[in-house]
Amino acid sequence: MSLLNLHLKVWRQNGSQPGHFQDIEAPEIPDHASFLEMMDIVNERLISKGEDPVAFDHDCREGICGMCSMQINGVPHGPEKATTTCQLHMRKFRTGDTIWIEPFRASAFPILKDLMVDRTAFDRIQQAGGFVTVRTGAPQDANALPIGKEVADAAMDAAECIGCGACVAACKNASAMLFVSAKAGQLNSLPQGQPEKDRRTLGMVRQMDKEGFGNCTNQYECEAACPKGISVRWITKLNRDYAIASVKEAFGNTPKVAGGGD
Amino acid sequence: MSLNSNIPSGPMAMKWSKHKQDSKLINPKNKRKFTVLVVGSGLAGSSAAATLSELGYKVKCFCFQDSARRAHSIAAQGGINAAKNYQNDGDSVHRLFYDTVKGGDFRAREANVHRLAEVSVNIIDQCVAQGVPFAREYGGMLANRSFGGAQVSRTFYARGQTGQQLLLGAYSALNKEIASGGVQMYTRMEMLDLVTVDGHAKGIITRNLVTGKIEAHAGDAVLLCTGGYGNVFYLSTNAMGCNVTATWRAHRKGAFFANPCYTQIHPTCIPVSGDYQSKLTLMSESLRNDGRVWVPKKKEDCGKAPDQIPEADRDYYLERKYPSFGNLAPRDISSRAAKEACDDGRGVGPGGRGVYLDFAEAIQQFGAKTIAERYGNLFEMYERITGESAYKRPMRIYPAVHYTMGGLWVDYNLMSNLPGLHVLGEANFSDHGANRLGASALMQGLADGYFVIPTTIANYLVGQKPGSITTDHPEFKKAVEACTAQTKKFLNINGKRSVDSFHRELGLLVWDKCGMARTREGLTEALKRIPELREEFWQNVKVPGSGDFTNPELEKAGRVADFMEFAELLCLDARHREESCGGHFRSEYQTEDGEAKRDDENFSYAAAWEYTGNLSQPTLNKEPLTFEEVHLAVRSYK
Numbered sequence: 007m008s009l010l011n012l013h014l015k016v017w018r019q020n021g022s023q024p025g026h027f028q029d030i031e032a033p034e035i036p037d038h039a040s041f042l043e044m045m046d047i048v049n050e051r052l053i054s055k056g057e058d059p060v061a062f063d064h065d066c067r068e069g070i071c072g073m074c075s076m077q078i079n080g081v082p083h084g085p086e087k088a089t090t091t092c093q094l095h096m097r098k099f100r101t102g103d104t105i106w107i108e109p110f111r112a113s114a115f116p117i118l119k120d121l122m123v124d125r126t127a128f129d130r131i132q133q134a135g136g137f138v139t140v141r142t143g144a145p146q147d148a149n150a151l152p153i154g155k156e157v158a159d160a161a162m163d164a165a166e167c168i169g170c171g172a173c174v175a176a177c178k179n180a181s182a183m184l185f186v187s188a189k190a191g192q193l194n195s196l197p198q199g200q201p202e203k204d205r206r207t208l209g210m211v212r213q214m215d216k217e218g219f220g221n222c223t224n225q226y227e228c229e230a231a232c233p234k235g236i237s238v239r240w241i242t243k244l245n246r247d248y249a250i251a252s253v254k255e256a257f258g259n260t261p262k263v264a265g266g267g268d
Numbered sequence: 269m270s271l272n273s274n275i276p277s278g279p280m281a282m283k284w285s286k287h288k289q290d291s292k293l294i295n296p297k298n299k300r301k302f303t304v305l306v307v308g309s310g311l312a313g314s315s316a317a318a319t320l321s322e323l324g325y326k327v328k329c330f331c332f333q334d335s336a337r338r339a340h341s342i343a344a345q346g347g348i349n350a351a352k353n354y355q356n357d358g359d360s361v362h363r364l365f366y367d368t369v370k371g372g373d374f375r376a377r378e379a380n381v382h383r384l385a386e387v388s389v390n391i392i393d394q395c396v397a398q399g400v401p402f403a404r405e406y407g408g409m410l411a412n413r414s415f416g417g418a419q420v421s422r423t424f425y426a427r428g429q430t431g432q433q434l435l436l437g438a439y440s441a442l443n444k445e446i447a448s449g450g451v452q453m454y455t456r457m458e459m460l461d462l463v464t465v466d467g468h469a470k471g472i473i474t475r476n477l478v479t480g481k482i483e484a485h486a487g488d489a490v491l492l493c494t495g496g497y498g499n500v501f502y503l504s505t506n507a508m509g510c511n512v513t514a515t516w517r518a519h520r521k522g523a524f525f526a527n528p529c530y531t532q533i534h535p536t537c538i539p540v541s542g543d544y545q546s547k548l549t550l551m552s553e554s555l556r557n558d559g560r561v562w563v564p565k566k567k568e569d570c571g572k573a574p575d576q577i578p579e580a581d582r583d584y585y586l587e588r589k590y591p592s593f594g595n596l597a598p599r600d601i602s603s604r605a606a607k608e609a610c611d612d613g614r615g616v617g618p619g620g621r622g623v624y625l626d627f628a629e630a631i632q633q634f635g636a637k638t639i640a641e642r643y644g645n646l647f648e649m650y651e652r653i654t655g656e657s658a659y660k661r662p663m664r665i666y667p668a669v670h671y672t673m674g675g676l677w678v679d680y681n682l683m684s685n686l687p688g689l690h691v692l693g694e695a696n697f698s699d700h701g702a703n704r705l706g707a708s709a710l711m712q713g714l715a716d717g718y719f720v721i722p723t724t725i726a727n728y729l730v731g732q733k734p735g736s737i738t739t740d741h742p743e744f745k746k747a748v749e750a751c752t753a754q755t756k757k758f759l760n761i762n763g764k765r766s767v768d769s770f771h772r773e774l775g776l777l778v779w780d781k782c783g784m785a786r787t788r789e790g791l792t793e794a795l796k797r798i799p800e801l802r803e804e805f806w807q808n809v810k811v812p813g814s815g816d817f818t819n820p821e822l823e824k825a826g827r828v829a830d831f832m833e834f835a836e837l838l839c840l841d842a843r844h845r846e847e848s849c850g851g852h853f854r855s856e857y858q859t860e861d862g863e864a865k866r867d868d869e870n871f872s873y874a875a876a877w878e879y880t881g882n883l884s885q886p887t888l889n890k891e892p893l894t895f896e897e898v899h900l901a902v903r904s905y906k
Contacts, residue, residue, distance in 0.1 A: 007542065020817070038541045040653075046546055046768070053766045053812055053821070061818055063334065066507040067547045069649065070432055071338040086652075093652045118478055119818040126455065129335050133447040137440035138399050142319040142718045143390070145397035149354060152408025162401040162426060165433055169337060198399045 009034045010096060013104040014048065016060055019117050027106075030060075041084065041094040042067060042074065062121040069093040069233065072168030075175070076121050077108040082172035082231045090170065090233040110171050112180035114218045125171050127217040128185060135209030136189045138198050151197060164192040166234045176231035179220030184228035186214050187244035188236045194247050204251035211248055271524075271876060271891045274679040275379040280897045281362070284383040287680065291723050292730040299324035301734035304725070305472055305487035306330070307459045307514055310339035311431075311438055311710060312693025313493030315717030318441035321450030323722055328485060329442070329451055330474060332458040332509055332823075337439040340495060340507040341713060344431025345552035345646070347413060347423035348710040350388040355412055359420040361385045368708060369898045371417040371598055372673070372701020373850035373866065375530070377874070378897055379680060380698045387719040388711050392424055394718055398437040402426050415706035416553055417598040417905075423707045428552055428645045434710055438717070458823060460751045462490065462518045462689065463743050469518070469689035470737040473747045475755075477823060480816040482751050484744040488732050489688045489725060492518060493717070496672035496694040498531070500831045500838060501783070502775020504669035505537060505550040511827035512834045515676050515695050523684040524876035524889060526697035527674035528834070529842035532704055532851045533784050534670030535602035538653055539622040548668040549653055551625070551646055553706045556595045558630035558639065559663070561586050561602070563614040563623050570616050574624055574662050585609055593905040600703045600851050600864070601905060603667035607784050608862065610666070617664040624662035631659065667784060671709060673700040673851060674841070677876040677891070681724035682716060685876075688728060692716035697874065702850025755815040758825045763808030767824040770805045771831065777801070778835050782842050787855045791843040795836065799884065802832040836883050844888065847871045868900050 012032040019025025030052075035044050042064050049059035065073040069090040076091045078084035084094045099105065107121065115123040165188075173184035190210050193199030199206070222241060229238045276287040294302070302325050306317040309331040317329040331339060351364040365385040369376055392410070396402065402424050403411040412421040426433035445451040456477040463471035463484065471486040494514035498504040519525045536551045562582045564570055569577050585605055587594045597605070606623045609615060616622045631639050636659055640647070647658045654664070675697040682690050682698075693713040700708065781794035805828070813819040848857040848864035849871070857865045878887040 036542050036544055039544050040546075043544050043546050047544055050766050050768060053810055054764075056812070058812060059821060061820055065333060065338060065509050066340060066343045068343055068505075068549050069652075070343050070429065071333070071340070071507060072335075072342075073333060073338050088648075089652060093649070095652065095655070097655060122818065124478075125334060129337075129443070129453075129455075132440070133443045137444040138397065139444060140394075140397045140441075141322045142315075142394060142441070142722070145393040148352070148392045148396040148402075149409050151396065153404055154408050155404045155406050158401050158404040161399070162403075162433075165401050165426070165436065166429065168432075169335065192401065193399045196399050196401070198397060 007036055007038050010037055010099060010101040012099065012101070015104065015106045016120070017108040018060070018120055020119060021117070025117065035096055037097040039096050040067070040092060041078070041096065042092050044096055060121065061119040064092060067092040070168060072170040075110045075123060075170060077110060077175055079106050082110060082175040083233050088233055088235045110175035112174045112219070114180060114182070115171060115174065127219070128169050128171065130217065131182070131186055131210050131213045132189060134213035135202070135206035136193070138193060139202060153197060157195065161192045161196050164188040164195070164236065164240055167236050168234055170233065172231045172233060173228035174219065176227040177220065178225070178227070179223060181222045181228070182214050182219040183222040183241045183244065184232060184236055184238065186210050187240035190247065191240040191243050194243070203247065204254055207244070207247045207251045208255065211244070271677065271685065271889055272679065273377065273891055274681055275377070276680065280378065280382050283379050284386055288723055292726045294726050294730055296324050298734070300326065302326065302729050303328065303487040303735065304489050304491060305485055306491045306493060307472060308339065308493035308495060308695070309336035309442070310341035310493060310495060310693065311435055311713030312717045313339065313491070314435065314438035314442045315714050316491055316493060316692055316721050317451050318438065318445045319718050319722045320725070321445035327445070327451045328454065328487065330454045330457045330459060330472070332456065332477060334456055336442055336453060336455065337436060339435065340510055341435045341710070342432045343507065344710055345428045345550065346415065346554040347425035347430045347707040348391065348434060349415065349422050349707040350392045350424060350711065351385055351422060352389055352392060354410060355421045357420045359422050363420065364388060364422065366898055367418050368699070368705060369701070370903055371703055371705040373703050373864070373903055374701065374868070374872070374895065374898070374900050375527070375849055375874070375893065376701030377698050377893065378895060383720065384699050384712060384715050387715045390719055391711060391714045395434060395437050398440055400426065400433050400437040413554055414557055414596060416556065416596045416602070417705040425554070428554070428643060431710055434714065438714070459494070459514045460517065460826065461747050462521045463747045464521050464686060465737050465741055465743050467522070468687045471739065471744060473751050475751070478818055480814070480819065482748055482755070484739040484748050486737050486739045486741070486744065488729060488734055489690060491690045491692060491721065492676065492695050493692045494695045496675065497528070497834060498669045498672050500775070500835050501669040501779045502772050503540065503545060503548050503779070505534060505548050508547060511830065513827050513830045515691070516830040516834050518676060518684070518686070518689060520879050521686065522879065523686045523689055524677040524878055525674070525837060526677040526874050526876045527841065528838045529782070529845055529852045530673035530702045530850060531669060532599060532671040532673060533603040533667040535599055535606055535667050536625060536665045537668035537670070538650065539617055539664055539666040541618060549649065550668070550670060551650060551663065551665060553599065555625060555643060555646060558642065559595065559625040559627050560584055560629060561595055561623055561625055563609045563616060567613045570614060570620065583609070583614070590905045597905045598703060598705060600853070603784060604853060606667055622664035622666045625665045626662035627658060628662070669779070671704055673697065673702060673704055677874065681727050682721055683724070683728055690721060690725060692721060702852055754826070755822065758809070758811040758822060759815055761806065761809050761811065763810045765808050765810060767809055767811065767821055767828050770801065770809060771824070771828045774798070774801055774828070774831060774835055778838065782839050785853050785855050786842050788843060791839050794839045795843070795884070798832070798836045798839065805829065805832055833883055837877055837886060840886065841875055841877065844875065845871055
């Protein structure tokens with residue numbers, strides 16, 4: 007194990023007040039530590055000096071809860087492919103490096119404090135149709151509905167999305183298409199999701215627009231930044247599903263859109 | 269005080285059916301008048317909140333994360349058990365029930381476990397209907413894998429992310445109910461206290477983690493679905509935010525805390541690498557289906573590269589000691605065996621606290637592609653953390669705190685001794701005895717939330733006048749004032765040490781004295797040290813910032829303050845239980861070959877501790893455990 011001496015440039019901000027970069031020296035950081043453990047060490051030192059520690063979101067620290075965020079050197083979750091910030095380790099950096107640390111930036115993700123942002127827009131999109139309407143206790147035996155392995159595997163590929171928002175932060179338009187397409191795509195590609203497919207698609211896409219996410223211009227920064235490697239082909243599928251649902255709606259063939267307590 | 273577990277009469281296999289028949293009903297029009305507060309949004313909380321809302325109750329659901337979907341159930345990897353017998357390998361409800369009681373080392377309540385096994389099959393049906401993408405075979409049927417402590421394949425899984433997929437399923441059901449207006453969701457809200465009125469749980473106090481506002485919420489019943497207390501050890505596989513506050517605060521208001529000493533140490537975690545470490549990462553137990561556990565036979569080989577150690581010089585100790593279960597021996601047994609090997613000086617890796625989990629044979633037999641399909645994400649995770657590839661070199665693993673079987677005492681209705689307070693999932697004590705089998709936590713969380721509480725809560729509510737207690741009641745004002753005062757107190761101490769430094773010190777102490785092996789002497793020492801540390805914490809902790817804004821240090825301080833108190837009860841319970849069973853191993857009580865030695869004559873009871881106001885002198889209440897179906901036997905996996 008070796009120790010790294012790092013220069014950090016960390017975004018500091020209180021709520022809606024203007025923010026700024028603060029220079030923080032981070033000497034003697036063990037290279038086995040994770041990025042968030044490096045932040046813990048930095049905070050511990052700030053506290054002992056009587057300064058305000060850096061606020062950041064984190065919880066499981068094993069790459070699955072989707073709570074950690076951070077733009078590291080301009081890239082959501084940092085330089086490692088398919089890796090969340092909490093799983094990024096300091097051995098990927100060199101002593102003497104300057105590291106820029108910012109929050110995920112998007113107008114639909116308002117900054118709460120320092121590196122913490124509000125991602126509840128994602129919840130509201132899910133509430134607008136990201137489910138199968140089935141009440142507890144009603145279903146048939148699980149094996150009464152055979153689902154081909156290829157179909158189940160594809161649905162699982164989409165379902166791996168952890169809802170962290172890196173796709174939005176990576177996109178120059180702050181589009182949420184990768185997230186929405188993965189969530190809608192999982193259910194839209196399974197037999198259980200067919201009855202509500204059109205409702206779901208229209209509901210989720212419209213909520214996404216309402217939240218202020220930008221448009222997708224097919225440059226696929228989102229896929230490159232996604233810590234779970236969600237493929238942009240889900241966006242293609244969502245566009246297709248949306249076109250079909252819109253046409254049906256125009257001809258009056260779609261039930262009312264889900265969400266909003268209808 | 270005598271404890272009434274309210275177990276229905278009649279034969280074991282008929283109890284739950286009978287209880288459902290006998291349970292009270294509330295008509296749909298009246299259900300709308302009742303408000304249920306659900307704290308926590310993991311598998312138990314989300315599934316309960318969604319289902320109660322479907323039934324017509326008004327539900328308020330709270331979580332401290334920024335989204336309900338991030339609760340720590342999301343991190344469960346391996347799978348969920350269900351007695352479907354899709355494999356035709358002899359599984360049945362009775363066998364799952366039997367395995368769970370035996371796996372829990374005969375310290376669980378039989379009737380609860382039987383119910384768990386019964387509803388396990390409904391869970392799978394429910395999840396599939398929601399669109400949970402479980403693994404499937406080419407013919408479209410659901411696939412299964414084996415897990416520790418069972419000789420049948422009854423575990424359903426979604427790659428290495430079963431907890432994630434089940435939670436996303438429950439979260440989608442919750443979203444459906446939020447959209448319909450039945451559930452009001454409160455995110456970034458932490459429960460600080462329980463409010464009781466005339467001995468009944470009627471509300472909670474929360475802190476808004478964004479604005480700092482301390483608020484009161486009243487309801488007709490409270491459900492705690494707040495998970496376990498593994499973070500008392502500081503290092504564990506739990507998420508950073510997991511805490512004991514909700515259950516501990518309820519305990520201080522009168523709810524009995526049962527069997528805190530039953531803690532589970534998971535055998536397959538990535539070893540500790542340094543003192544900056546903030547958490548430990550689990551490698552799913554499912555890896556033991558194909559991986560072989562070994563250490564060098566000779567101490568002098570420990571420093572060698574593993575491929576330089578010939579087959580004859582390797583000790584596949586689980587296969588040697590437990591030939592019929594081999595690498596799939598239950599968690600407590602596998603963990604202790606790893607500790608023994610390392611205590612014997614044959615551990616590998618930094619500090620000698622590690623054993624190998626070797627996939628070379630499985631890769632040779634099935635090919636790297638198949639192994640990647642089964643465990644790809646786990647291998648990747650391992651490589652990210654350690655910088656080593658498990659395809660080329662055996663993984664290094666070591667046990668770590670993972671799950672806590674103890675929790676608030678509940679009766680058959682999942683209600684604690686405090687009327688109105690219901691406790692679900694890991695937060696209660698009832699189903700896993702002294703040791704939980706793999707893939708049973710997800711089963712229990714969802715069983716409690718989807719299928720048990722929706723029936724049993726009516727038995728309490730039917731006797732209540734809905735909405736009779738509001739936040740205007742003086743008890744709420746009192747509780748808000750107490751929480752506000754505690755916040756101020758933290759901010760005014762202005763000491764020298766960070767919250768984390770106290771937490772780390774407490775964790776090391778508890779791990780050392782109340783971890784994988786415990787002794788009367790060690791526990792007595794811990795019991796002396798914990799109050800001293802607690803005292804120092806209240807004198808010398810430094811909590812920067814203010815109370816009326818986002819302040820992660822303040823949040824941690826509140827949680828650690830409760831861990832400081834809880835740790836004492838944990839050690840008291842461990843010292844009082846003078847036997848070894850499941851996850852509780854007292855070195856004084858072991859067989860000649862080092863296995864746990866139970867004392868059924870004196871300790872066949874659940875220890876339900878009552879808060880007295882004096883932390884070092886809680887009152888012990890006992891719920892005797894009787895075994896009608898499963899005969900008490902020495903648990904053998906040989």
